[in-house]
Amino acid sequence: METERVTEHEPPAASRSESETAPGAAAPEGAHAQVPDPRERAAGTRRGQAVHADRGPGDATSRRRPDDAAAPAPDRNAARGAARRRPPTTSAPPGPPGQAGDGGSGARQRPQHDAVDSPGTPDDANPPAPQAPPAGAAPDADEAERAERERRGGDRLRFVGAATRRIARGVDLDETVLGLCRASVPAYADAILVYLRDPLPVGDERPASPVVLRLRRSDRIPEEQRPGAKLPLLGAAAQDGSAEGAAEHTEVRPGGPLAEVLRGVRPVFGNSAAGAEALPELLGRGCEVPEGGRAILAPLRGRRRVIGAAVFLRRPERPQFEADDLLIAAQLATHTALGVDKAVLYGREVYIADELQRTMLPDELPQPTGCTLASRYLPAAETARVGGDWYDAIPLPGSRVALVVGDVMGHSMTSAAIMGQLRTTAQTLAQLDLPPQEVLHHLDEQAQRLGSDRMATCLYAVYDPVAHRIVVANAGHPPPVLLHRGGGAEVLRIPAGAPIGVGGVDFEAVELDAPAGATLLLYTDGLVESRQRDVWTGIEFLREKLAETARLTRPGTAPPLEPLCDEVLDILGPGDRDDDIALLAARFDGIAPSDVAYWYLDPRAQTAGQARRLVRRALSRWGLDDLQDSVELLVSEVVTNAVRYAERPVTLRLLCTDRLRVEVGDDVPQLPRLRQARATDEGGRGLYLVNRIARRWGATRLSTGKVVWFELPLTGGGQLTPPPMPLVIPEDDLGLT
Numbered sequence: 001m002e003t004e005r006v007t008e009h010e011p012p013a014a015s016r017s018e019s020e021t022a023p024g025a026a027a028p029e030g031a032h033a034q035v036p037d038p039r040e041r042a043a044g045t046r047r048g049q050a051v052h053a054d055r056g057p058g059d060a061t062s063r064r065r066p067d068d069a070a071a072p073a074p075d076r077n078a079a080r081g082a083a084r085r086r087p088p089t090t091s092a093p094p095g096p097p098g099q100a101g102d103g104g105s106g107a108r109q110r111p112q113h114d115a116v117d118s119p120g121t122p123d124d125a126n127p128p129a130p131q132a133p134p135a136g137a138a139p140d141a142d143e144a145e146r147a148e149r150e151r152r153g154g155d156r157l158r159f160v161g162a163a164t165r166r167i168a169r170g171v172d173l174d175e176t177v178l179g180l181c182r183a184s185v186p187a188y189a190d191a192i193l194v195y196l197r198d199p200l201p202v203g204d205e206r207p208a209s210p211v212v213l214r215l216r217r218s219d220r221i222p223e224e225q226r227p228g229a230k231l232p233l234l235g236a237a238a239q240d241g242s243a244e245g246a247a248e249h250t251e252v253r254p255g256g257p258l259a260e261v262l263r264g265v266r267p268v269f270g271n272s273a274a275g276a277e278a279l280p281e282l283l284g285r286g287c288e289v290p291e292g293g294r295a296i297l298a299p300l301r302g303r304r305r306v307i308g309a310a311v312f313l314r315r316p317e318r319p320q321f322e323a324d325d326l327l328i329a330a331q332l333a334t335h336t337a338l339g340v341d342k343a344v345l346y347g348r349e350v351y352i353a354d355e356l357q358r359t360m361l362p363d364e365l366p367q368p369t370g371c372t373l374a375s376r377y378l379p380a381a382e383t384a385r386v387g388g389d390w391y392d393a394i395p396l397p398g399s400r401v402a403l404v405v406g407d408v409m410g411h412s413m414t415s416a417a418i419m420g421q422l423r424t425t426a427q428t429l430a431q432l433d434l435p436p437q438e439v440l441h442h443l444d445e446q447a448q449r450l451g452s453d454r455m456a457t458c459l460y461a462v463y464d465p466v467a468h469r470i471v472v473a474n475a476g477h478p479p480p481v482l483l484h485r486g487g488g489a490e491v492l493r494i495p496a497g498a499p500i501g502v503g504g505v506d507f508e509a510v511e512l513d514a515p516a517g518a519t520l521l522l523y524t525d526g527l528v529e530s531r532q533r534d535v536w537t538g539i540e541f542l543r544e545k546l547a548e549t550a551r552l553t554r555p556g557t558a559p560p561l562e563p564l565c566d567e568v569l570d571i572l573g574p575g576d577r578d579d580d581i582a583l584l585a586a587r588f589d590g591i592a593p594s595d596v597a598y599w600y601l602d603p604r605a606q607t608a609g610q611a612r613r614l615v616r617r618a619l620s621r622w623g624l625d626d627l628q629d630s631v632e633l634l635v636s637e638v639v640t641n642a643v644r645y646a647e648r649p650v651t652l653r654l655l656c657t658d659r660l661r662v663e664v665g666d667d668v669p670q671l672p673r674l675r676q677a678r679a680t681d682e683g684g685r686g687l688y689l690v691n692r693i694a695r696r697w698g699a700t701r702l703s704t705g706k707v708v709w710f711e712l713p714l715t716g717g718g719q720l721t722p723p724p725m726p727l728v729i730p731e732d733d734l735g736l737t
Contacts, residue, residue, distance in 0.1 A: 370465025
């Protein structure tokens with residue numbers, strides 16, 4: 001019948017999907033109800049499977065071909081209504097299924113195509129098997145397009161993942177920006193320019209106004225690796241790698257196009273309305289931006305504010321950027337900005353740590369008479385640049401020097417702060433000329449005042465170059481190693497003592513010989529202790545290393561001090577250091593007895609004249625007759641001041657080494673003070689003379705009084721360099737007669 005031919009027309013895509021996914025569903029209102037034939041259902045199912053195999057998963061309407069989408073889909077209900085309005089046709093009565101193909105009258109009167117499409121034909125009774133497409137046939141266009149989109153999407157995800165990992169590996173600012181450049185070129189762009197604020201705000205700092213962007217780094221594919229049209233912006237390769245034509249500094253105008261793009265945060269194409277105005281402001285008006293969608297301007301926004309911008313460029317022969325590339329640029333910009341924020345904060349922490357450690361340790365070691373010093377300090381790691389280890393060399397009266405090395409537990413900011421307080425306390429106690437054991441006792445009390453868990457080890461030694469002796473006291477620190485001039489090395493046997501901060505313990509001092517040419521090595525436990533060896537094994541290894549190094553030098557000659565420190569640090573293998581290291585080396589040169597003159601003078605009115613005569617004789621013995629006038633003048637003034645207030649004998653000592661040092665001691669603890677005398681004052685000009693004539697001078701308080709000293713440098717042949725302002729003063733004004 002005619003309705004059978006109508007129902008056999010292939011329905012539209014959406015309707016067909018409904019009929020295939022829901023077979024046997026109720027017919028729409030107004031349509032003839034039909035009893036589905038099982039053979040028709042089977043044939044329809046096979047056709048539906050074939051259609052679904054071509055279209056793939058998902059909504060059928062969303063994957064319609066472009067030419068199908070333009071044509072309107074026919075209405076199935078309208079087709080059925082038209083079938084009801086047609087006049088009924090005569091059809092043969094249905095017969096048995098076996099006789100349906102015997103050529104009934106109804107079947108012979110139908111057209112040939114109706115007989116083929118009709119579900120009651122013999123072909124429907126035995127439908128042919130679906131034929132596979134011929135070999136080599138082109139895949140469906142929709143399937144190929146979908147596969148291409150999936151492939152490109154996967155490539156973008158993999159690129160973004162690899163790029164963000166590379167950016168995140170950066171610790172400092174340069175590594176982060178370099179990671180962005182290396183990840184973008186050439187995989188994403190042919191060239192990149194990265195601008196950052198100058199200066200970069202740190203944390204909650206209020207940024208400077210106006211906003212200035214500075215070209216931090218640029219990168220691109222070399223011309224020889226990518227022949228073709230050159231980028232107008234970059235031109236030929238510059239010698240320093242910078243971008244030719246791009247502005248080095250750009251001031252962002254408030255309310256300008258560049259400011260609007262930076263405020264919007266989202267990347268924009270270079271040929272967009274916003275990008276076309278913002279790029280010339282950033283790069284300079286004379287720069288040519290690649291035409292089309294081959295430039296992207298991406299703002300770099302950190303945690304709190306915009307900190308810069310990145311420009312991605314492609315060559316004309318390369319495909320333009322697409323809309324999805326804006327998402328990639330946004331991801332790269334976001335990770336880079338956060339990395340820059342992290343790097344800036346890390347840089348500030350490193351700066352604070354370096355400054356703290358630098359101020360806690362001496363900027364340079366003094367060079368006292370009769371002793372040569374060298375030092376080294378190594379932090380525990382690059383990420384822990386501060387620690388509790390310290391060393392110090394403190395000049396003392398009598399040309400002596402105090403050698404200090406200590407170690408506070410831990411290597412953190414707290415350890416460094418405690419170390420700084422203990423070092424300051426040790427310097428103050430050393431200036432009082434206290435014995436080493438008394439210094440450690442006061443340090444122990446200071447550590448207890450800082451807290452119950454503030455513990456440290458310390459070794460304090462005082463070297464006297466005149467007596468060639470050294471006094472050492474230890475507070476739980478590794479013992480020093482003494483390297484003799486002949487090449488032998490020994491570990492000094494001194495009482496270990498308890499660490500500083502324990503409280504309630506006594507410290508014992510030991511006096512040892514310090515022969516000329518010997519080298520004393522003071523160190524912290526980070527040099528000798530590690531995961532591979534204990535402290536005493538490391539100390540023995542250090543002793544053997546020193547002896548081996550000494551054998552490499554000429555017999556009877558001490559090894560150079562600076563290279564010796566480097567050799568000592570070489571005992572640490574790669575990754576063999578768990579703690580920071582402080583190293584202090586002292587070469588004992590000593591002062592020969594023939595270069596020392598020492599006298600006790602009674603505090604009398606005639607003492608100044610006696611001191612001048614003794615000094616004159618000593619200078620004549622040393623061949624320094626040219627210094628007599630200057631030295632006698634200064635000695636007379638200092639001795640006169642000492643005799644005026646002293647109650648016990650005054651000491652006078654002259655040391656002749658590479659300089660002439662004069663020391664005058666008395667039992668009065670008050671230190672002299674330099675002041676400007678008025679024209680009517682009778683006194684107050686003595687220290688003024690010392691300050692003008694002597695190269696260096698000072699006063700040190702002792703436990704039994706004080707010492708005033710001054711130094712005069714020697715020139716060739718024992719000549720004194722002339723004073724900056726010669727003074728001629730009558731003896732009557734100085735009270736010398």
